[in-house]
Amino acid sequence: MKYAFAQRTRNFQSSAVRDILKVIDQGNIISFAGGLPDDDLFPLEAVEEAYKRVFESGKHSLQYGLTEGFILLREAIAERMAQRKNIRMDTQNILLTTGSQQAIDLFARIMLNPGDIILTENPTYLAALQVFQSYEAQVIPVESDAFGMLPEDLEKKMKTHLPKFVYVVPTFSNPSGKVWSLERREHLLRLAKKYNVIIFEDDPYGEIQFDEAANYTPIAALDNGETVLYTSTFSKTVVPALRTGWVMGPYQIIRMMAQAKQAADLHSSSIDQQALYYLLRDFDLNGHIAVLRAVYKERMHAMLNQLQRLDLPGLEYVVPQGGMFFWVSLHEKINTKSLLPKAIEKGVAYVPGSPFYVEEPKHNTFRLNYTHSVPEKIEFGMSQLVSVLEEAYEAITTDKALTEI
Amino acid sequence: MKYAFAQRTRNFQSSAVRDILKVIDQGNIISFAGGLPDDDLFPLEAVEEAYKRVFESGKHSLQYGLTEGFILLREAIAERMAQRKNIRMDTQNILLTTGSQQAIDLFARIMLNPGDIILTENPTYLAALQVFQSYEAQVIPVESDAFGMLPEDLEKKMKTHLPKFVYVVPTFSNPSGKVWSLERREHLLRLAKKYNVIIFEDDPYGEIQFDEAANYTPIAALDNGETVLYTSTFSKTVVPALRTGWVMGPYQIIRMMAQAKQAADLHSSSIDQQALYYLLRDFDLNGHIAVLRAVYKERMHAMLNQLQRLDLPGLEYVVPQGGMFFWVSLHEKINTKSLLPKAIEKGVAYVPGSPFYVEEPKHNTFRLNYTHSVPEKIEFGMSQLVSVLEEAYEAITTDKALTEI
Structure with a gap:
């Protein structure tokens, strides 16, 4: 039987985040992908x-x-x-x-x-x-x-x-x-x-x-x-x-x-x-929120420390004053969506930035969540991610565009 | 400030049932209106x-x-x-x-x-x-x-x-x-x-x-x-x-x-x-459902007994084999929506039938729920409702249409 769906379904998009979460849920992966609070802090x-x-x-x-x-x-x-x-x-x-x-x-x-x-x-x-x-x-x-x-x-x-x-x-x-x-x-x-x-x-x-x-x-x-x-x-x-x-x-x-x-x-x-x-x-609840703020702030710093060690052309991010995410831009030749399978292979996940854009997505961006993992995991996950990024940068240095930076 | 709502909101209708329920919730009324199961039977x-x-x-x-x-x-x-x-x-x-x-x-x-x-x-x-x-x-x-x-x-x-x-x-x-x-x-x-x-x-x-x-x-x-x-x-x-x-x-x-x-x-x-x-x-759960069936069947019969005593021209209903409702038709001159305030005054409520119709609503219909009240309440509520109905029929007997039935 053929189903004639409504016009509006043509605009439906499955959430990139939730699709990634499904994959990640099945493996032993350090996830910086979802916007998840940490289970261990649940009251x-x-x-x-x-x-x-x-x-x-x-x-x-x-x-x-x-x-x-x-x-x-x-x-x-x-x-x-x-x-x-x-x-x-x-x-x-x-x-x-x-x-x-x-x-x-x-x-x-x-x-x-x-x-x-x-x-x-x-x-x-x-x-x-x-x-x-x-x-x-x-x-x-x-x-x-x-x-x-x-x-x-x-x-x-x-x-x-x-x-x-x-x-x-x-x-x-x-x-x-x-x-x-x-x-x-x-x-x-x-x-x-x-x-x-x-x-x-x-x-x-x-x-x-x-x-x-x-x-x-x-x-x-x-x-x-x-x-x-x-x-x-x-x-x-x-x-x-x-x-x-x-x-x-x-x-x-x-x-x-x-x-x-x-x-x-x-x-x-x-x-x-x-x-x-x-x-x-x-x-x-206010006391509990004060704890969340302190713990998540510490985790944000754990991630920041790792990001600060990176010396990659085009790397940009804002240090968050709150919330759950780092938003990172890389060199414009890097496509974070193509890179994701390699990251997952190395046991770490993020969300590629392009689905967050209204027009002309920037494929060299990604989002990192720091609230779901303890600092040790953040450090290990980031070290894995760093090696993926460095490899990607190596691959594009053969390209003239990068050497011109 | 003026708000320009979407086209589709012109078709919005607040549910007649829920609006009635709001009124009823505030008073000491026997309600045959909602499709409510009985709290006392909740596991x-x-x-x-x-x-x-x-x-x-x-x-x-x-x-x-x-x-x-x-x-x-x-x-x-x-x-x-x-x-x-x-x-x-x-x-x-x-x-x-x-x-x-x-x-x-x-x-x-x-x-x-x-x-x-x-x-x-x-x-x-x-x-x-x-x-x-x-x-x-x-x-x-x-x-x-x-x-x-x-x-x-x-x-x-x-x-x-x-x-x-x-x-x-x-x-x-x-x-x-x-x-x-x-x-x-x-x-x-x-x-x-x-x-x-x-x-x-x-x-x-x-x-x-x-x-x-x-x-x-x-x-x-x-x-x-x-x-x-x-x-x-x-x-x-x-x-x-x-x-x-x-x-x-x-x-x-x-x-x-x-x-x-x-x-x-x-x-x-x-x-x-x-x-x-x-x-x-x-x-x-199956055992619990068996209890619900027996209790609700008894209540249906309590309501049926009251309906069977009524001798009103045009009165029609089907004896339910299950579910939660009687659907009742009256003489076509009776408008159940206009009658509702009188019923509520007498401490009993139902849902007028017209909002359930797609086209040409029949204003002489209403729905009675029998699952929410114990048999004694059903009997008392129905006796109140019966007096409201009989009064309404008296009012229309002055009209030739009814005497011609």
Whole structure:
């Protein structure tokens, strides 16, 4: 039998990351590929306690729940966001989702007609690109530097393209690890208001900051509640298997997303949402996050040490101030996708950079995760990777192009 | 700020059922409205034990999982479906979803272009209609009798409209409570093969059958694995809060749905999926289902007794052989939607029938759930409802139309 799939499936792409993860899962490989937190740091006992509380609360806790999500958890998130992020919104402005991935999807679903335009950073989160493409939208990249989108290019593209929204990961961006300056955040918001464009602020990594004293103000905290949708998740701070994220913003939009969610899956697991509520109530999550910050910072340095030893033409990277990734550029003759099988052969994996690009992928880039492995493994894995890279550079030195550098 | 929502949101409808449930949740009302199983029958201890097993299995159980779902649960479902339903498929032909609602949504997403045609029963599951409308499809109802779709009308509409798929709930249909005959199931499958049309078989209630000896063969069990997608859920047999459903069918379709799911939410809660695996392994679910069948059958009879006492012109209903609902028609002058506030005033609720219709809703219909309340409550609630109905009939006897019956 022949199956006539919908037009939109032509734009479907399987995630490069998840496909690599599948291969890696089968072998004994040190993986810098996924955006995985470290299992060993999971607060297993606190999670188990939290589920106990759910079951103690009686059988009604196992009944169908609200599409918007467990109300006590939404209240706790509202409070937490006010305290930690200075984002002040009511419970009714919050929708609980199956990870922040679903927040991106539901927002795209209620906003995008085929052909609609979205502005993004470039490179940007590839699974967001997957979503936008699946709704047949057109993604246009805005030029950026280390501090965020460039004001002139941003305004030009807002004016010319009248985008439906701007999608940004301004704090420890995936994949580039960048942090936007406050000035650029304010500028984006100002333009968004001027041109009546919504900002979708994706902030999964914001809590993983290495400088405890630093203050990275979310764009949503600068807004009056009209222009910014803000999404985050407990996947990086508690555990991923809970699949509990949230999105907060203008009520009119949240309500429409809730209607879309009603059709999409009625509601997310309410056992998990209730457990998370008890965990936030009874567990010192902020203390736990402080530990994560310290441990991940140490791992970032372990990886940085290895990168600093490399003396390769064209090598570039930014030292992350938080989040989970190094974003590395190599000499333009190096193709990181072709190189990956060799790396895997040597027992180490990364994600090639090209799928993160909107247009004209840079094939000489890759992303390294440092949160999933202990420093000793990072050192060994990096030494393996270094030998793969050095070999690749040797191969291209026969080429004139390199000797000209 | 003005928000320019996508075209498809014009077709969004908030579910009548869930909106009613919200009102009811706030008061002390006997509800025959929702499709809720009874909390008191939830196997709380077995569920709690199952989560314990997950946490005992170690921290890795809390890491990100596969989009397709926890493999041991998929294996257990494959085995269970072979034993209980005679549907034989491999693990790779199964995708785990956030309830079977998500299976409907993902299937619609990969199949439907705007304007595409779907054939359904009429009335049919309203949240499926919501999904199809949100993808801007055109739903065309097929004429049915007590045994399923009428062969002639079905073939005519397949030929004329070349539908993308046929959506059916052939066993204890929601809302009508019907059971398709084997002959009609075979006939639908034959036509589907002839006209190259997929069948989407939604079977959330199949396990709740009152005649233990009866055999309701799923259409998927008659197929060679090419034509039928089959979806079901553990919401009615274990607990709803787990939000764990599945869909099984041709690999090419399941794989495409998994790609759609990757963008939609990466994966559903894997803690819940793992818990369900341990529950299926360690708990006598079939024994539990036997109890549910007996208890719900008794409740159905409690409701039937009350209905049988009613002597109202135009009153019609089918005695359910399983599932959770009575579907009731009244005199055509009675509008059940206008009547609902009066019922709620008297402390009882139902769902008006009109949102379940594809075209020309019959406003004189409503759906009654009998699984959520104990027999005493059913009796009291029905006596209240009866007085509301009798009052409504009195009001229309002043009208000539009724006296002419």
